[in-house]
Amino acid sequence: MTTQDRKFDQQAVALSRRRFLGLLGKGMVCAGTLVSANSAIGSAEVRGGKRAYQQNDAQYTESLNNPPEIPDYNWNDHQWAMGVDTDRCIGCLRCMEACKMENSVQMDAFHHRTWVERYVYLEGSNTAIVDSQADPKNIENTGSETKFRFDNRYRNVKVDKAFFVPKLCNQCEHPSCVQVCPTGATFKVKDGPVLIDTTYCIGCQYCVQACPYGARSFNEVRGVAEKCNWCYHRITKGLNPACVEVCPTGTRIFGDRNDPESPISLFIKNNHVQVLKPEMGNAPNVFYKGTDKEVV
Amino acid sequence: MPKHIVRLLALIVVVAIFAFSAKKFLTPDTFYQYGHYRGDAVAEIASKAPKLQGSASCEPCHKKAYAEWTDGIHRKATRKNAIQGVVYKYGPNCEVCHTGPAGNHPSKDAMPLSVEDQVTSITHPEIKVHPANVPGRKLMLTPEEMKGVCLNCHEKMEARPKEQRQIEVASHSGEELCTKCHNPHSPRIIYASLPQSRRGSAQAGKIVAAVCSGCHGAAGMSVNPSWPNLAGQHADFLVDSLKAFKSGVRKNDMMSSIAAGLNEADIRNVAAYFSRFSCGVTGGDKAEAALGKAKAANCAACHSAGGLYGSGAPGVSGIPTWPNLAGQNAEYLASTLRSYQDGSRTHPVMTSVAKTLSDSDIDHLSAYYASMKCK
Numbered sequence: 001m002t003t004q005d006r007k008f009d010q011q012a013v014a015l016s017r018r019r020f021l022g023l024l025g026k027g028m029v030c031a032g033t034l035v036s037a038n039s040a041i042g043s044a045e046v047r048g049g050k051r052a053y054q055q056n057d058a059q060y061t062e063s064l065n066n067p068p069e070i071p072d073y074n075w076n077d078h079q080w081a082m083g084v085d086t087d088r089c090i091g092c093l094r095c096m097e098a099c100k101m102e103n104s105v106q107m108d109a110f111h112h113r114t115w116v117e118r119y120v121y122l123e124g125s126n127t128a129i130v131d132s133q134a135d136p137k138n139i140e141n142t143g144s145e146t147k148f149r150f151d152n153r154y155r156n157v158k159v160d161k162a163f164f165v166p167k168l169c170n171q172c173e174h175p176s177c178v179q180v181c182p183t184g185a186t187f188k189v190k191d192g193p194v195l196i197d198t199t200y201c202i203g204c205q206y207c208v209q210a211c212p213y214g215a216r217s218f219n220e221v222r223g224v225a226e227k228c229n230w231c232y233h234r235i236t237k238g239l240n241p242a243c244v245e246v247c248p249t250g251t252r253i254f255g256d257r258n259d260p261e262s263p264i265s266l267f268i269k270n271n272h273v274q275v276l277k278p279e280m281g282n283a284p285n286v287f288y289k290g291t292d293k294e295v296v
Numbered sequence: 297m298p299k300h301i302v303r304l305l306a307l308i309v310v311v312a313i314f315a316f317s318a319k320k321f322l323t324p325d326t327f328y329q330y331g332h333y334r335g336d337a338v339a340e341i342a343s344k345a346p347k348l349q350g351s352a353s354c355e356p357c358h359k360k361a362y363a364e365w366t367d368g369i370h371r372k373a374t375r376k377n378a379i380q381g382v383v384y385k386y387g388p389n390c391e392v393c394h395t396g397p398a399g400n401h402p403s404k405d406a407m408p409l410s411v412e413d414q415v416t417s418i419t420h421p422e423i424k425v426h427p428a429n430v431p432g433r434k435l436m437l438t439p440e441e442m443k444g445v446c447l448n449c450h451e452k453m454e455a456r457p458k459e460q461r462q463i464e465v466a467s468h469s470g471e472e473l474c475t476k477c478h479n480p481h482s483p484r485i486i487y488a489s490l491p492q493s494r495r496g497s498a499q500a501g502k503i504v505a506a507v508c509s510g511c512h513g514a515a516g517m518s519v520n521p522s523w524p525n526l527a528g529q530h531a532d533f534l535v536d537s538l539k540a541f542k543s544g545v546r547k548n549d550m551m552s553s554i555a556a557g558l559n560e561a562d563i564r565n566v567a568a569y570f571s572r573f574s575c576g577v578t579g580g581d582k583a584e585a586a587l588g589k590a591k592a593a594n595c596a597a598c599h600s601a602g603g604l605y606g607s608g609a610p611g612v613s614g615i616p617t618w619p620n621l622a623g624q625n626a627e628y629l630a631s632t633l634r635s636y637q638d639g640s641r642t643h644p645v646m647t648s649v650a651k652t653l654s655d656s657d658i659d660h661l662s663a664y665y666a667s668m669k670c671k
Contacts, residue, residue, distance in 0.1 A: 055331045098397065102397055199334075239350075
């Protein structure tokens with residue numbers, strides 16, 4: 001082998017390694033594009049309300065052709081959503097009480113499917129003081145853990161600004177709780193809500209940890225996770241969820257987004273609304289009007 | 297193949313077969329039907345019976361309460377701007393106040409347990425029945441609940457929007473139950489529709505009035521400015537006051553013994569007699585009256601004809617059992633307000649109202665009401 005030859009040979013080897021790396025790089029870019037394009041398409045489809053979260057094509061077709069047997073109800077016709085007009089909330093906590101009775105939630109201040117928080121900015125302060133019905137002073141106020149009422153602790157202090165914010169499960173488009181459930185006990189249905197199959201829940205509480213909104217709690221009596229499902233048993237019968245039904249000020253607005261004349265469609269159309277913690281990417285289905293940035 | 301490998305492989309095969317068949321038999325058919333969950337669960341959850349029945353469901357059996365509620369402010373309330381184009385009726389409905397969802401009321405049977413409720417306890421087996429599943433709920437409020445039910449929505453509180461009507465409990469009702477003055481099913485007070493108590497006879501009252509004229513004047517205008525005029529006062533209030541003196545609820549050296557000697561009929565008759573006279577305006581210091589006017593907004597709800605919002609003569613109370621103040625002797629007004637303050641005269645509402653007044657407030661208000669037209 002001549003020196004020339006050897007040099008050529010070495011060059012060839014060097015070239016081929018470089019080419020290999022180059023190809024590898026390009027391949028990865030291509031693959032990456034494909035993957036992200038794919039998932040983008042996937043999520044676009046989900047946002048369009050076409051299929052439920054984590055549903056494959058066959059399952060999607062099944063849900064169209066063979067929906068669950070609920071009398072006078074087809075889940076393909078509805079896309080439920082809720083609105084909360086915080087300017088109107090008077091903090092009476094009737095929603096929480098009605099919800100607990102309707103859904104047999106434990107009757108104490110710490111277990112709830114929906115609850116109300118009070119945000120108070122004292123004079124000159126930039127940070128809100130937040131309390132809810134579970135605050136010891138509020139429990140003391142009613143003298144009973146099974147009755148709920150905010151106390152009047154700010155009666156004698158100067159307050160710059162204060163408001164109530166009702167909270168509940170956001171029934172997200174991309175629910176973190178469903179992602180972590182090991183048994184398929186919690187799932188997103190086609191018409192919007194995220195439900196819990198209590199007979200399949202093993203009480204591991206991963207979902208309680210995963211929820212960015214703290215909307216889930218653990219029911220020690222039944223040994224299962226607990227959360228709002230927009231009263232699925234009521235909305236499938238043409239009724240409003242319990243909290244919407246009892247709200248005395250029209251703070252809570254509920255309806256079908258497929259119907260452009262429904263209260264919720266009009267609410268979203270005619271108001272500036274926002275969702276909580278948009279940066280989490282969960283894409284909530286509860287729309288708030290009139291909340292501060294501090295509300296999370 | 298060595299024996300121990302064969303054994304191992306056999307074991308693996310057995311375990312695998314067992315695992316596969318277990319999965320086959322234990323996974324319900326509908327698992328994966330619509331996704332990674334049991335498809336049947338959706339219909340199961342939807343099958344639960346609603347417990348909240350809605351106000352319309354009470355109508356067939358509780359016609360009176362339902363009619364009152366439908367016509368009242370608690371049903372009629374509307375607030376604009378929530379959703380343009382949609383008028384929203386709201387306000388508390390029956391089950392909001394009546395302790396919660398009616399469930400199977402009035403039946404004594406329990407609601408059927410839903411799948412969700414049937415899940416057995418893993419940690420506290422002793423707790424089985426949930427309050428809301430108890431059969432035959434009574435729905436009537438206990439006295440304890442009556443005290444709190446209205447305050448859930450009407451107690452004056454920071455964070456509550458201004459549009460919601462709110463009251464300062466101490467000065468509005470004190471320890472009184474709200475239902476003493478408000479009909480819970482139609483709470484807005486409409487003065488004209490208040491029932492009038494049975495009237496006495498002014499004719500017969502004239503005889504009794506002879507005893508009184510020495511102090512209160514023959515035509516109800518008192519001879520001493522620190523004693524109250526009775527002319528033109530609401531008959532119902534005069535009756536209530538005399539009964540209060542008689543029973544000892546209200547005490548006064550002169551009046552207590554006089555009232556003790558009057559019977560039911562005397563009281564009604566003499567009240568009718570004095571209330572028929574036209575009242576006179578005793579007048580008060582002009583400068584003080586001007587100052588009093590600013591303060592009188594706090595009294596308007598009860599001591600003016602139109603209530604809080606209506607336009608009506610100040611000092612002429614809309615409720616016949618409550619006193620008119622217009623034209624009354626300034627000195628009497630001031631001394632009686634001070635007696636509410638020191639406790640020698642008490643009334644659930646007025647005591648707490650009077651305690652919010654300073655000494656000069658009292659003088660100003662007394663001058664103001666004394667110089668108001670009493671018709």
